[in-house]
Amino acid sequence: MAQVKAVGLIGGGVIGAGWAARLALNGIEVRVFDPDPEAKRKIDTVLENARRAMAKLTLAPLHESAAIHVVPTLEEAVAETDFVQESLPEREELKRDLLAAASRAARRDAVIASSTSGLLPSRLQADMAGPERFVVGHPFNPVYLLPLVEVCGGATTSPGTIEQAIAFYRSIGMHPLHVRQEIDGFIADRLLEAVWREGLWLVNDGVATTTEIDDAIRYGAGLRWSFMGTFLTYRLAGGEAGMRHFLAQFGPALRLPWTKLEAPELTDALIERIAGQSDAQAAGTSIRDLERLRDDCLVAVLQGLRSRNYGAGATLNAHEEKLYETAHRRVMGNGDDVSQPLALHRGRVAPDWIDYNGHMTESRYLQVFGDSSDALFRYVGIDADYHAAGKSYYTVETHIMNLREVGAAEPFHTTTQILAVDDKRLHIFHHLTATREDVVLATAEQMLLHVDIKAGRTVPAEAPILARLQRIAAAHAALPTPDGAGRFVGAPRR
Amino acid sequence: MAQVKAVGLIGGGVIGAGWAARLALNGIEVRVFDPDPEAKRKIDTVLENARRAMAKLTLAPLHESAAIHVVPTLEEAVAETDFVQESLPEREELKRDLLAAASRAARRDAVIASSTSGLLPSRLQADMAGPERFVVGHPFNPVYLLPLVEVCGGATTSPGTIEQAIAFYRSIGMHPLHVRQEIDGFIADRLLEAVWREGLWLVNDGVATTTEIDDAIRYGAGLRWSFMGTFLTYRLAGGEAGMRHFLAQFGPALRLPWTKLEAPELTDALIERIAGQSDAQAAGTSIRDLERLRDDCLVAVLQGLRSRNYGAGATLNAHEEKLYETAHRRVMGNGDDVSQPLALHRGRVAPDWIDYNGHMTESRYLQVFGDSSDALFRYVGIDADYHAAGKSYYTVETHIMNLREVGAAEPFHTTTQILAVDDKRLHIFHHLTATREDVVLATAEQMLLHVDIKAGRTVPAEAPILARLQRIAAAHAALPTPDGAGRFVGAPRR
Numbered sequence: 001m002a003q004v005k006a007v008g009l010i011g012g013g014v015i016g017a018g019w020a021a022r023l024a025l026n027g028i029e030v031r032v033f034d035p036d037p038e039a040k041r042k043i044d045t046v047l048e049n050a051r052r053a054m055a056k057l058t059l060a061p062l063h064e065s066a067a068i069h070v071v072p073t074l075e076e077a078v079a080e081t082d083f084v085q086e087s088l089p090e091r092e093e094l095k096r097d098l099l100a101a102a103s104r105a106a107r108r109d110a111v112i113a114s115s116t117s118g119l120l121p122s123r124l125q126a127d128m129a130g131p132e133r134f135v136v137g138h139p140f141n142p143v144y145l146l147p148l149v150e151v152c153g154g155a156t157t158s159p160g161t162i163e164q165a166i167a168f169y170r171s172i173g174m175h176p177l178h179v180r181q182e183i184d185g186f187i188a189d190r191l192l193e194a195v196w197r198e199g200l201w202l203v204n205d206g207v208a209t210t211t212e213i214d215d216a217i218r219y220g221a222g223l224r225w226s227f228m229g230t231f232l233t234y235r236l237a238g239g240e241a242g243m244r245h246f247l248a249q250f251g252p253a254l255r256l257p258w259t260k261l262e263a264p265e266l267t268d269a270l271i272e273r274i275a276g277q278s279d280a281q282a283a284g285t286s287i288r289d290l291e292r293l294r295d296d297c298l299v300a301v302l303q304g305l306r307s308r309n310y311g312a313g314a315t316l317n318a319h320e321e322k323l324y325e326t327a328h329r330r331v332m333g334n335g336d337d338v339s340q341p342l343a344l345h346r347g348r349v350a351p352d353w354i355d356y357n358g359h360m361t362e363s364r365y366l367q368v369f370g371d372s373s374d375a376l377f378r379y380v381g382i383d384a385d386y387h388a389a390g391k392s393y394y395t396v397e398t399h400i401m402n403l404r405e406v407g408a409a410e411p412f413h414t415t416t417q418i419l420a421v422d423d424k425r426l427h428i429f430h431h432l433t434a435t436r437e438d439v440v441l442a443t444a445e446q447m448l449l450h451v452d453i454k455a456g457r458t459v460p461a462e463a464p465i466l467a468r469l470q471r472i473a474a475a476h477a478a479l480p481t482p483d484g485a486g487r488f489v490g491a492p493r494r
Numbered sequence: 495m496a497q498v499k500a501v502g503l504i505g506g507g508v509i510g511a512g513w514a515a516r517l518a519l520n521g522i523e524v525r526v527f528d529p530d531p532e533a534k535r536k537i538d539t540v541l542e543n544a545r546r547a548m549a550k551l552t553l554a555p556l557h558e559s560a561a562i563h564v565v566p567t568l569e570e571a572v573a574e575t576d577f578v579q580e581s582l583p584e585r586e587e588l589k590r591d592l593l594a595a596a597s598r599a600a601r602r603d604a605v606i607a608s609s610t611s612g613l614l615p616s617r618l619q620a621d622m623a624g625p626e627r628f629v630v631g632h633p634f635n636p637v638y639l640l641p642l643v644e645v646c647g648g649a650t651t652s653p654g655t656i657e658q659a660i661a662f663y664r665s666i667g668m669h670p671l672h673v674r675q676e677i678d679g680f681i682a683d684r685l686l687e688a689v690w691r692e693g694l695w696l697v698n699d700g701v702a703t704t705t706e707i708d709d710a711i712r713y714g715a716g717l718r719w720s721f722m723g724t725f726l727t728y729r730l731a732g733g734e735a736g737m738r739h740f741l742a743q744f745g746p747a748l749r750l751p752w753t754k755l756e757a758p759e760l761t762d763a764l765i766e767r768i769a770g771q772s773d774a775q776a777a778g779t780s781i782r783d784l785e786r787l788r789d790d791c792l793v794a795v796l797q798g799l800r801s802r803n804y805g806a807g808a809t810l811n812a813h814e815e816k817l818y819e820t821a822h823r824r825v826m827g828n829g830d831d832v833s834q835p836l837a838l839h840r841g842r843v844a845p846d847w848i849d850y851n852g853h854m855t856e857s858r859y860l861q862v863f864g865d866s867s868d869a870l871f872r873y874v875g876i877d878a879d880y881h882a883a884g885k886s887y888y889t890v891e892t893h894i895m896n897l898r899e900v901g902a903a904e905p906f907h908t909t910t911q912i913l914a915v916d917d918k919r920l921h922i923f924h925h926l927t928a929t930r931e932d933v934v935l936a937t938a939e940q941m942l943l944h945v946d947i948k949a950g951r952t953v954p955a956e957a958p959i960l961a962r963l964q965r966i967a968a969a970h971a972a973l974p975t976p977d978g979a980g981r982f983v984g985a986p987r988r
Contacts, residue, residue: 014733042733045782053789055844057796058810060817090747118752140714141731142785145792147809148714173813175713175806181701185752187710190696194688196724197748197757202684203768204758207675210771214723216681219669220634220642222719226795227805229708229716230690237635239508239536253584254694258612258679258687261755264698274697277704288539291636293804295547298639300798300807301720302551308791311721312669315641319667320552351801352794356814356881357947362889363861370856387850394899395856399983400892408801409550420984427984445983453851488982489893489939490914490921 004028004168008078008106009085010098012039012070014046015115016087018143020068021050025144026172027063032070033077040070050144057145074098075105082107083168085137087115095119096127103128111164113137118185118193121154132158135165138186139174150186152179198259218311227297235278236294240287243278247271300351303409307350338475341415341431344375349410359405366400369430369444372414376428380468390453391462393426397447401484404434404441411435417482418473423460424450426469429482443484498522498662502572502600503579504592506533506564508540509609510581512637514562515544519638520666521557526564527571534564544638551639568592569599576601577662579631581609589613590621597622605658607631612679612687615648626652629659632680633668644680646673692753712805721791729772730788734781737772741765815878832966835909835925835973838869843904853899860894863924863938866908870922874962884947885956887920891941895978898928898935905929911976912967917954918944920963923976937978 007023009016012034020030020043032043047068054062071077078084084106088095095114102112112134114124125134135157138150149169153162166176179186185193195217202208208216224233231243238246247266254263264270282290305313347368355361377393386392406412413435420427426448432441450461460466501517503510506528514524514537526537541562548556565571572578578600582589589608596606606628608618619628629651632644643663647656660670673680679687689711696702702710718727725737732740741760748757758764776784799807841862849855871887880886900906907929914921920942926935944955954960 014731049782049785049789052786053793056790056793056846058814058817060814062817089743090750118747118750140718141727142789142792145789145796146714146717147806148710150710171816173809175709175809177706177709177713179702179706183701184750187696187702187707188714190692190753191689191707191711192715192724193747193752194692194755195685196728197753197755198684198688199724200748200758200760200764200768202681203771204764207677208673208681209775210723210725210768211775212671212673213681213685214725214775215669215671216642216644217685217719217723218721219671220640220682221686222716222721222723223640224634225711225716226720227712227716227799227802227807229704229711230686230693231704231708233635234690237508249583253612253687254691256584256612256678259684259691259755261688261691261753263691264694266694270694270698274694274704277697281703281705281708291543292546293802295543295636295639296550297799297802297804298636299547299550300802301795302639304794304798305721305791308721308787308794310787310791312641313721313794315667315669316552323552323556350797352797354801356878357886357888361861362864362892363857366860366894367855367857384850392851394851394896396896397981397983398856398892398894398896400860400894402888402890402892405888447983486982486984487891488980488985489891489941490980491982 004082004171006031006081007083007085008081008102009033009087010074010077010102011087012036012043013087014141015139015143016085017043017046018050018141019085019087019115019139021047022144022172024066024068025050025054025062027066028172029066030068031077031081032068033072033074034070043068043070046144049142053142053145074101078102078106078110080107082110084110084112085115086113090117090119092119092123095124099124099134100127100129103130103134109133111135111161111168113165115139118189120182120184121152121157122182123154125154125156131156133161135161136179136186137165137169138188140188147173147175148188149174149176150179150188151176152182152186154182194261198261201260219315223298223301223312224294226301228294231274231278232281232290233294235282236287236290242287243275244271247274299409303348304351338472339478341417341476341479342376342379342472343413343415344379345372346411346413346435347371349406349408349412351408354408357405359407362402365402365432365442366398366444368412368414368432369398369400369446370395372416372430373428373446373448376416380465380472382465386462386465391459392451392453393448394451395446395448399445399484399487399489401443401487402441403443404439406434406441412441417479418469418476419445419481419485421466421469421473423466424458426450429485431482443482445485445487498576498665500525500575501577501579502575502596503527503581504568504571504596505581506530506537507581508635509633509637511537511540512544512635513579513581513609513633515541516638516666518560518562519544519548519556521560522666523560524562525571525575526562527566527568528564537562537564540638543636547636547639568595572596572600572604574601576604578604578606579609580607584611584613586613586617589618593618593628594621594623597624597628603627605629605655605662607659609633612683614676614678615646615651616676617648619648619650625650627655629655630673630680631659631663632682634682641667641669642682643668643670644673644682645670646676646680648676688755692755695754713809717792717795717806718788720795722788725768725772726775726784727788729776730781730784736781737769738765741768832969833972835911835970836870836873836966837907837909838873839866840905840907840929841865843900843902843906848902851899853901856896859896859926859936860892860938862906862908862926863892863894863940864889866910866924867922867940867942870910874959874966876959880956880959885953886945886947887942888945889940889942893939893978893981893983895937895981896935897937898933900928900935906935911973912963912970913939913975913979915960915963915967917960918952920944923979925976937976939979939981
């Protein structure tokens, strides 16, 4: 198999459409066979979701996206493609029939993969021509975002096919996991199916609702599972003594009726096997370092979810709001002391602000300065009504000095000084400071014009706004001119 | 129970110490009884982890942290406290005995809670004095970061006790989940235990290692579980047709041997119950909006993990590196015509780049200019290996002129002119142009320094890179100086 340029998809449902989107956005042409007359529309909907998600996910230059053709026959989907991916419903007969048909229509060197969640590859490949090029490639929904794909060969699959599939999936940004021993449900779905069936029992027996069962995961263990599986997590639950201690402490619970699933007997041999594999997994990293790795990842995940105000992120937001309730809330009264630069904006460097150098990327500096200008506008009374009336300040000129780098999650704050204001112009200077170290990261000097948005021309700011800006400017006139004000790019340093 | 000022902890292991840390950092005094002579040291270690994590997690003004006292007797731990939390090993006899002792030593109005993962509250409270104030409060490790706590009363627990416990846990930033029906393992551990036991079988049967089992979760379903449970996830897996369709499609798989756990029979009544509860859970949000919520959360989680370069975050990093390498790899040949400003970057204004004025927000201008600088670097041969060797150009100064507004979906391109280059400095000038109207939207003049990232100082660029930059600069020397070069903010317009 040479480099994959075109993939044939059999089935364009949720999983097939997810494959189509991941492939097309990785520059690989796709031909889909799905008899559903709505297939094209449904695939386009998934593609639109995928485009939207990828635009948010990465700043990296994506491949030029390739075409997705919905074709009327299976043969047209697979005939001229390098790789075939079947994503039909989980009915063995159906899959076997169409995989056999695909094997006769596809090129002899094309790998033919199935997205099955758990049907045995040895059975799926039984009727195929050239069954050695068949392999399971089991993805997870949404296929365009989740990296896992389980790769599992059947009795007649060649080792080369498995290698080719792994290399191909990796080339489109996935994490292939080789399931070395063929088993119903592979690895992931054995675990997922256990959770699903236990959950169904809880609903069936009236113990809990679907909402309660979901909440029991997403506010707790689910947060850990986004980066660390059960075995490594439990190694840490054993504390300093690790996995053997955990098994000694929680071993007896395996005999308790905490699930409808019976556990295997925890023999000495099994304990040794688990502890040995767990040692290999930890690869010499101490419990303490693993704890900090876990905590750093949890913090990153919680902060990510806080930005969406969802699940555990909403819990964190609510708790922070309570903590802030006691904090000073500034509403500008006549009595406010405005003799110093105004500290109106603060935040924390978000994980997605980081560039390939590991530091906050340059455009985010300007975002922080822009947010600081917005905070100044709110402070002097420019609100949504003001904007709705078609009035606003527009930035026309900015000069940024980058003084220090800053990494993810660092808290920062800004201060804003008014250098000059007249009825249409506002000349300001921001400092961005890393709060913990108290060092200036960058400065920005900006000129803004007050505009009538619809008319597209400058107009005087409204009187109360102007009066407040002037009062601050008058107080700030006593401050020294900031370092860098009036500077042009490349001017000699003072 | 008034506002809780002091909590008595019975047991200072991984869970007890986690409670101590969460409580102390929320300003609540803690008294711990644990006969382990190492208890104090172990608790201090967990507290240190917790302090470190909280400092990264939130900027909110935390409570002044309260003292943690390790005391020699159970009585001293509980006598003067408002709330008692027991976190002993999962042995019913042991817990019963110490809970009974605590019930006699504690104040009559103190709530007494157990951290048990799954023992029945009706049995744990049986020997207590005042068993109506007993409740299960089951947390998750690390207790100081994970918000979930399952709250479950026993046969003699009063409703007021449950209310008090829920209010208390919420006040310390947790998400209390009321387990309404007493059951072994409650809700969370029934699911966790099913995963754990299925995983043990896989190791026992030699199907997979602990590493492979963990990877089968953390690169796939685990990412979803950090914000969305199985039921809502599967509602989305059903596509536009939702939960009923999913049950119809995957119902037959419940009879397949995909786990050792037998499923309940999927009767019409059970389907109706699940679908009804799932509808209530979705609360009218469409499948499409839920998909986007899911995707936004996945993006946030993946970006968080990318910042830690761990698990799926490491997969994303590796894929981005490949994209950076390949997408813009135009290896500069000697024959390239570089007499004009270089057109190396183009794109389209994304919908989420638009601000409250309806135009591209100012920080995105700098993003486009930064992307143009990156395109120049790649053009002259600076690649991931170069960055991996710790060398990079850093922007130190930027001057932007905003000339025209631009709306969503507009195509744009940039051109880049080299004004000057020496071994450490690079002085460039970008134009951003709206492609359709061919009008200049903004310009940026930038000074960059070539740095050794680890050493944190400027160093000369490597010879081949410098030679290419110098060849371009020599050609660009014949071009006119761009309008705005050398300008400072507020200078009179020419």
